[in-house]
Every structure is written in C-alpha cells, then in structure tokens.
Amino acid sequence: MAKxxxxxxxxxxxxxxxRHIIVVWVDNEAGVLARIAGLFSGRxxxxxxxxxxEVDKKKHISRITIVTEGTPQVIEQINLQLxxxxxxxxxxxxxxxxxxxxxxxxxxxxxxxxxxxxxxxKKICKKFNPVVLDKTxxxxxxxxxxxxxxxxxxxIDLKRLGLISTSRTGAVAMTKGPKIFN
Amino acid sequence: MSKLxxxxxxxxxxxxxxxxxxxxxxxxGAVLPIYDELKNHKSIKHILARHEQxxxxxxxxxxxxxxxxxxxxxxxxxxxxxxVTALTDAYMDSVPLVCISGQVPTHLIGTDAFQECDxxxxxxxxxxxxxxxxxxxxxxxVLHLAFEVATTGRPGPVLVDIPKDxxxxxxxxxxxxxxxxKKLNGRATHKISNNDLDKFIDLLKKSSKPIFYTGGGVxxxxxxxxxxxxxxxxxxxxxxTSTLQGLGAYPGDDPQFLGMxxxxxxxxxxxxxxxxxxxINIGARFxxxxxxxxxxxxxxxxxxxxxxxxxxxxxxxxxDLAIVxxxxxxxxxxxxxFKEKNKNFLSSNKQKTSKWWSTIEKWREKKSLxxxxxxxxxKPQHAVQRLYELTKDKDTFVTTEVGQxxxxxxxxxxxxxxxRWMTSGGLGTMGYGLPAAIGVQIANPGKLxxxxxxxxxxxxxxxxxxxxxxxxxPIKIFIxxxxxxxxxxxxxxxxxxxxxxxxxxxxxxxxVKLAESYGCVGMRAKTPDELDEKIKEMVNxxxxxxxxxxxxxxxxxxPMIPSGKPHxxxxxxxxxxxxxxxxxxxxx
Numbered sequence: 001m002a003k004x005x006x007x008x009x010x011x012x013x014x015x016x017x018x019r020h021i022i023v024v025w026v027d028n029e030a031g032v033l034a035r036i037a038g039l040f041s042g043r044x045x046x047x048x049x050x051x052x053x054e055v056d057k058k059k060h061i062s063r064i065t066i067v068t069e070g071t072p073q074v075i076e077q078i079n080l081q082l083x084x085x086x087x088x089x090x091x092x093x094x095x096x097x098x099x100x101x102x103x104x105x106x107x108x109x110x111x112x113x114x115x116x117x118x119x120x121x122k123k124i125c126k127k128f129n130p131v132v133l134d135k136t137x138x139x140x141x142x143x144x145x146x147x148x149x150x151x152x153x154x155x156i157d158l159k160r161l162g163l164i165s166t167s168r169t170g171a172v173a174m175t176k177g178p179k180i181f182n
Numbered sequence: 183m184s185k186l187x188x189x190x191x192x193x194x195x196x197x198x199x200x201x202x203x204x205x206x207x208x209x210x211g212a213v214l215p216i217y218d219e220l221k222n223h224k225s226i227k228h229i230l231a232r233h234e235q236x237x238x239x240x241x242x243x244x245x246x247x248x249x250x251x252x253x254x255x256x257x258x259x260x261x262x263x264x265x266v267t268a269l270t271d272a273y274m275d276s277v278p279l280v281c282i283s284g285q286v287p288t289h290l291i292g293t294d295a296f297q298e299c300d301x302x303x304x305x306x307x308x309x310x311x312x313x314x315x316x317x318x319x320x321x322x323x324v325l326h327l328a329f330e331v332a333t334t335g336r337p338g339p340v341l342v343d344i345p346k347d348x349x350x351x352x353x354x355x356x357x358x359x360x361x362x363x364k365k366l367n368g369r370a371t372h373k374i375s376n377n378d379l380d381k382f383i384d385l386l387k388k389s390s391k392p393i394f395y396t397g398g399g400v401x402x403x404x405x406x407x408x409x410x411x412x413x414x415x416x417x418x419x420x421x422x423t424s425t426l427q428g429l430g431a432y433p434g435d436d437p438q439f440l441g442m443x444x445x446x447x448x449x450x451x452x453x454x455x456x457x458x459x460x461x462i463n464i465g466a467r468f469x470x471x472x473x474x475x476x477x478x479x480x481x482x483x484x485x486x487x488x489x490x491x492x493x494x495x496x497x498x499x500x501x502d503l504a505i506v507x508x509x510x511x512x513x514x515x516x517x518x519x520f521k522e523k524n525k526n527f528l529s530s531n532k533q534k535t536s537k538w539w540s541t542i543e544k545w546r547e548k549k550s551l552x553x554x555x556x557x558x559x560x561k562p563q564h565a566v567q568r569l570y571e572l573t574k575d576k577d578t579f580v581t582t583e584v585g586q587x588x589x590x591x592x593x594x595x596x597x598x599x600x601x602r603w604m605t606s607g608g609l610g611t612m613g614y615g616l617p618a619a620i621g622v623q624i625a626n627p628g629k630l631x632x633x634x635x636x637x638x639x640x641x642x643x644x645x646x647x648x649x650x651x652x653x654x655x656p657i658k659i660f661i662x663x664x665x666x667x668x669x670x671x672x673x674x675x676x677x678x679x680x681x682x683x684x685x686x687x688x689x690x691x692x693x694v695k696l697a698e699s700y701g702c703v704g705m706r707a708k709t710p711d712e713l714d715e716k717i718k719e720m721v722n723x724x725x726x727x728x729x730x731x732x733x734x735x736x737x738x739x740x741p742m743i744p745s746g747k748p749h750x751x752x753x754x755x756x757x758x759x760x761x762x763x764x765x766x767x768x769x770x
Contacts, residue, residue, distance in 0.1 A: 007445075007673060009470050010746040012477040030314065035306060042307045073496065080493035086311040086331060 015071035019048075019096040021103065021173050022078060023181060027087040028054045028062040035085055036064060045070060045078055049105075049148075049170030061089065065172045067096075067148075092181040100176045107151045108133070109158055110141050110165040121161055128154065139164075186352040189318045189344060190219040193282060196325035197226055199357045202253050204229060204244060204624055206237040210257025211297060213284030215349035229624060229653060232645040234261050236617040238268020239643065242277045243621030246604045247579055249404060251278040251332050252621065258284045259297030262343075263304065267611060270308040272339040274608025275427060276402055278332040279339035281309075282325075287347040288316055301343045312341040318353030326357060336491040337402055374512055378505055379519045385484055385503065387524070387531075389460035391538045392420045395443065395472075398427030398607075399465020399489060401600045403509035407431070408600040410513035411464065417520060419528050419535065421542055423451035425466045426592055426607045434596030440542065441551070444472045445743050446589040449550035449752055450542055452741075455480055456749035457541070463487045465509045468498040469608075478748035488512055550741040550754055551593050560710050562587060562662045562733040566594040566634065569660060572717045579622045579631045581605065583615040583639030586668035586739045591634040613642030619657040620650055630658070630721060637663040637730075638687055647700040650726040658720050659728045664735045665690060672738045697728035706730040 026032050033052060040047050048067040055063045068078060075093065082091045094101045111121055118140055122130055128144035128151075135141075144154065148171060155166055175181060187195065193216050197205070206229045209217045220228055231237035234256045241252030252272075256265050262283045272279045286295040302314045311331050313324045321344070328340045386392065394415060400407045408431045415422050415438055422432050423443040432439055441448035443455055455461065461483045466472070468487075473479040476498060485501040487494075488509060495504045505512060520527070553563045566587075580595055581604040582588040588605055597603050604622060606614035615633040623631045633640070640661055650657050662668075670685040697704030703725050707716040713731070720727050741752045 009473070009475045012475060031302060031306070034303065038306055073500075077493060077497055084310075084491070084493055 015073060017069050017071060018075060019067065019069045020075050020078075021094045021096060021101070021171060022066045022068060022082070023092040023094075023173055024064040024066065024082055025089040025091075026062050026064060026085075027089070028060040029087055032062070032087050033064070035087065036066075036082070039081055039085065040066075040068070040078075043077070043081065045074060051170035051172050065170060067171050090181070094173060102174045102176060103147060103171050104145050104173075105148050105151055105171045106143065106145045106169045107154075108141055108143050108167040109155070109163055110139060111158065112139050112162040112164055114138070117161055121158065124157055124161075125154065184354055184356075187355050188215070188219075189315075189321055189349040189351055189353065190215040192318070192321045192353065192355050193325065193344070193349070194219050194223045194226065195355050196322055196329075196357070197253065198223065200251075200326070200329050202226055205253045205255050206231055206241040206244070206621065207255030208232075208234050208237055208257065208261060210259075210261050210284065212258035212286055212346050213255065213261070213282075213344075213349075215346065216255065216282070216284065216344075228255070229620070230649065231617065231620075232648050233643065234264035235267050235613070236620075236643050236646040236649065238265045238279070238281070239271065239611070239614050239617035240621035240624070240646070240649070241279050242268060242272050242275075242614075243581060243604050243618030244625045245272075245277050245279060245621070246401075246618075247601050247622040248625035249601065250625075251280050251329060251337075254279055254281040256281065256283050257297065258286055258301065259299045261297075262299060262301040262341075266304060266308060267609075269305055269339045269341065271606050271609040271611045271614060273308045273310070275606065276337050276398060277339065278337035280328050280332050281305075281339060281341040283341060283343050284349070285314065285343045285345040288345045289347070291345065301341070305341045308339070309341050310338040312343065314343045314345075315348055316345065318348050318351040321348065321353060322355045322357065336399075336489075336494075374505070374507055374515045376519065378503070379516055381503055382486060382505070382516060383520055383524065385460055385486060386418060386420075386462075386520075387527075389458075389484075390534045391454075391458045391483075392418070392460040392462065392535065393440075393454045393458045394420055394422035394462045394464065395425075395455065395466055396422060396428045396431055396464045397425040397466025399467075400428055400431040400509050401465075403465065403490075405600055407465075407510035407513060410510060410517060414513055414517055414520075417517065417528060419531060420462075421454055421539070423447070423454065425469070425472060426605060428466060429592060429603045430597035430600045433598045435598065440546075442592050443749075444469075445474075446593065446739055446741065447743075448593075449548045449741055449754065450545035452743060452749040452752055453545045454542055458483045461485045463489075463501070464513070465489060467491075467494045470498070473498060474743050474748060475746055480749070548754065550752070553737075553740075553755075555710075556734070557710055560707065560713060560731060560733045562664070562731075562737055563590050563594055564710065565660075565662055565707075565713060565731050565733060566590045568713055569632065569634070569717055570595045572714065573630060573632065573721060576630045576721075578602065579604070579619075579626060579629055581615040581618040581622060581631070581633045583633070583635045584610045584612045585636045585639060585670075586664075586672060586737075587634055587636045587639075587662040589669075589739045590662070595634070612636075612639035614639075616640055616643050616657075616659055617646045617649075619659070620646060620653075620655055623650075623655040623657050624653070631656075632658045632660050635659055635661045636668060637661050637665065637690060637693070638667045641687075641691075644696070647697070647702060647726065647728065651701045655726060656724050657726050659726075660720070661693060661728065661730050662733045663690075663693070663730050664733050664737070666735060668737075669739070675738065676744075693728050693730035697726075700726075700728075702726035702728060704728050704730070706732065708732050 245252035443451040694704030
C-alpha cells in the first residue's frame, strides 16, 4: 500500500475504459451547449466528438450526440449529471458496438486531382455513399458518410491521392427498427 | 389588459410571493433600479453587507439555520465575481440561495462595458442553474423557477442576471405555483417502493455489525427528518456516526452516537465504518474526507445509500441498495413498514449486535479526542469544551471558519438539534463563519450565535463586523488565536519537514482594539483560569463581541486518518506520527 500522509487520497484502481455515445435532448436556449460542454470539462470527462442541431422547431428541442470514453462509473456519472441539468429533457446512452444502434459521421474531402485520379478516388469511396459536391479540372470535393474508423482510414488512403482539406462532423446515432429512444 | 410593472417591481413582487423577508446585498450601478424599488416594499428588509462575499455567506447562514432560501442581491461585474466564492460554497454544501445580479444594459452586453462581466458564464459551474433575462416578460417566470430550482431536490444556489434596461422596462407579472413540473434531481418522480423498503429491512435484520452513517441530507430534508432518524436509530439499537455537515441531526451526547467520522473523526466511528458488515448511508455523499482511499474503504460491508441526488449514488463508492429519495419521506415510510412487521426487533436483535457493541466500547476506551491539558496555556480543545459547557443550556447556534478550530469545534461541541451548526465543509471557505453568523442571527433573533474562528480565517471577512454593529446583531466571534494558519502549519509539520512556509501571520491586529474600532466589544483570555469567567461575560453581553482566545500555538488536531490509509489506521496523537514518504508529499 502506498505510504502517504497527504490531505488527499491516493488514486484507486481504474476500471476498464469504454466508448459510449450519449444522446441528449435539450431546450435550445442560450448557453445550453456551454452547460453541456462545461459539465464535461469541469469534471474531467472527455468529448471525442459532438454533434448538435435543433430537431423540433416548435418546441425548440435540440438533439446533442456526444461520443465519449470513460470507465463504467464515469459513464454512469455523465448520464446522471446530464439528467440534473435544467434544460435537459432526456438522455440516452449507447455502448459503441451495440447491435441495434446506427451510427454515422459525415466527412467532406477536398482533393487536388485530375480526371483520372478522380475516378480512382470515387472508387475508393464507393462503399461510403460518395457524393461529388464540387468539381473543377484541378480539384473536387467529395462527401462521404461512414463510421468514424472508416473515415479515419479513408483519410489516410486519400492523403496519397491529393487530399488537401478535411471537414468532419461528429457522430449521430439512431436506433434500428420502429422503436425510438426513451 | 393586465397591469404592467417595471422589471424592478416584478423582482419585488416575486420576492413577496415567495415570502422573502430578508435580502443580503450590496448596491451598484447596474442594480440601482431594484434598489430604488426597495423602499416600496416594507415587508422585505435589506441587510447591507460590506462585501458581496460576506452578503453571500450571510445568506447561506440565514438559509441553513432557517430552512428557507437565502436571497442575495449584487451588482454587475465585481459585485457578481465577489459573490462567486459564496455561490460555490453553497453549491458544494447544498445550500439554497437565490442570487439576483444586475447586468449592463442589453445593448452593451459583449462590448466590455463598464463593470460588465459574463456573469452567467462565470457562475455556470457553481450554480444549479442560472439565467440571463433579456425580455422583461420572462422575468416573473424565471424568478419563480429560480426559487423552485434552488429549493427542490438537492438544494443549491441559482443566479438570475438582469440587465439594467430590463429592470426599467415594463412587462407582465404572473405567479403560478410550480412552474416547473419536471423532476429535479429526482424528487418528483421517484416513488418509494415496498420492495426497496423490504430489502432495506432485510439487510437490517441480517446484520450483526451495522452502522448508520448520516450526513447533511438529513438536515436539508427538514427538522422532521431528524425526528425520524432518532426514531429509527432507537428502534434498531444500532450505532450511528455523522459527517461534519450532519452534526445535530442526532443528539451528540447520546450513547448510540459514536461521534463524527472521517479524517478527524473519532477512533470508534472510523473503526466501526471500516469493520461493519452493513453501512446505512442516509443523506451523505461518500466524500473523500470520509472514504480515504476508496479501494480500502469498509471492505467487508454491504452498503445502503439513501440520497435525493441520483448522481451522488455510485459516484465514489459502489453500493448494494440505492434509494433515490428525500430523507424525511423515506424514513417515514421505512419506520412505518418496519414497525408493522418487526415489533420486537430491538430485544431480539440485542444478542446479535452485542458483540459489535462490545468491540465499539473497546474502541471508545481509547478516548481518541483526549488531549493533554495545561494549566498555564489555553489548549484550543479545552477552550471549545468550556464554550460548550457554558453555552449548552441555551439554544446555541455555532458557525465556524475553516481549519483546525473547525475540526475541534466539530469534535468537542455537541449538537442536539439540526440547523444549529453551520460550517463550510465542501469548499472549505476561510472567512465563512463571521458573515454566516450574521445571517444566522438575522434568522434567529434573541438566540446565542457563536462563530468559532481562527485568527487567519476571520480576517478574510472581518469587515462584516461593521454589518453586525449596524444591525445590532450580538454575534460572538470566538477566535482560537494561535497566530498560525493552524491546519497549514500542521500539515507542514507532518509533511514538509517543519518548513513553516508563510503559515505564520506576523503583525496580526490587536483584536480587542479592532473590536472597539468597529464599535463592538473586545475581550481577551490568556490563561486557562480566566477562561470561564470571560466566556460567561461574552455570553452575557448583548452586543457583538470579538473574543481573542490566545491558545497553544503548536497544538495539532488529532485523531486523524492520513490519506491513503484505511479507516482502521488512524493516528491518535503526536507520539504516533510516522516518517513522511515523498509520495505522500506531492499529494497535498
């Protein structure tokens, strides 16, 4: 046992780190994102990605999707602390890899590429619902939707083919089948 | 069309509807329209502090001793930033405060205007919720919501920031009770199930080494909760220990009470926590001053946790039975169910816990709060004991500052009623006690209010003596003066090779003369033989007193659990101090 006479306790064992996707429904009011982000930073939790937009124009409800990682205890705290915030309506929590949940991220890639290269790039992106948004004879912008790891890998592959700019969203999530988050 | 009111009028209408009788505050440019309106509302009295932090702690003292929310009124910029310490203190110790702050006019927000600051940004992490009101028609709704958020669930501070132009603008006022139907920290939605009650009772029955571990949640749940707690403890015959914030919920002089637990808790309380087979946590939060190293915290026990705040459960310590509920409501249901089915529990269970009680008695024999008294020099523990003996027959209210004196007060002053003990436990704010005493005295006129203080702490908010004199509040500031920041000094002695770096205050003021300059009474006790007389004199003076009690400068606060150690490895006194490891030092 650590020999300590500190006024603070020594750290205990750290549990296994898990990645979770947390979906939060909030009132779309001033400062609400700062409250959510501040809760994470203030308590030392991690935000890997965050996606937010109003989903109900009438009731002004925004849906925030946060990808985070932490021990099961930390994840539980994140859920409970979020639920305590006044503008928060509900919180849903999913473990990465859960079967009946869909995850998607969207990425835009700007490539310096001639027509020949462009065909090659489209081929590489084929599996990821590619959409060409802009095209000149020197460059083009392609949009893909995929999982985080797939986009990570794609970005590496595209580097060789003239990738000059990347823009990515955070993940969004939805359940499969007719049921919705409660 | 309904009548229109100015923003300032709406503020007071809301305060009246919330039955507010006192506001603690300090005026300034951005809040003047509200101050203008004060004269038109005779039922609301304003207490002018000397610093917004003082106003905040006074509001806390008022809230904690009365059970009602404390109201704080400050101006923009420095007014709001000065209130931050008090808001954070209230947040950590679950004290309901409603802070109303002025803000620069809406068209100037974001321009770095005079006395502008991002008040809602700054106070976001230290309030349960805050609002910047940009439309006067939102003001009434927001203010009532603010009261509701502050006082429901786990109580805490809220802030409403009102730009000056909104204070002037006219808008509608309406008051409908319970604007907020939504759960707040679970109170509204969590019903206590019979299943949970039966599980609870089953654990009680199976246990042969039980302990109640109770905290500030019992106090916050209202005086009724303390009554229920006493009934339950007496029905079960189990031992009980309390956190710093829970003192007074159970009588301090009762034989079933083992004293406070934690870093400076009693030997018997901490050992019982470590060795028990059932820990019943009611309204406490497994704070790090209580648990020490979490991996070795009470390794062999089943744990029950009753808390109104779901996020307090499982945050630090995993428990076997979690119950999200208000303490009072839960204990009421539990006692009812327990009585129905277990008429002779106490007598049938005596046998089962008798061995446990005899172990506890052995721990008690250590008399861990003992100290070596002196007849030449006043020992601080002795001073607190004498203060207790000479004031226990009155309904005395005690506040403290933060440090050694605070722990000695907790150890040696025995509380028999809830809401009599106001101390900054979570944030540990030096300078809390004096202004808190002001708030306590406002809420409890005619009662004896003593701030057990250290000379270093009390200087941080000493200016509030002027407030006490202005409003004729006969608070007693009982300073255990050792010329050191005692707790800092103690840790330096134990951890930092007696390198007393900057913990000694040279050039302290003469507290007696200081008292006189404020227009209150100054007293000094230098030796043990004059102590009692002086304390009696202090108690009998019907004016504010600063009592300078000169105590042993080198006394340390024992017993203590050195952190990183489990509860059964306490240091009882100076003879047991061990060598200090380098690893320990970095953690202070």
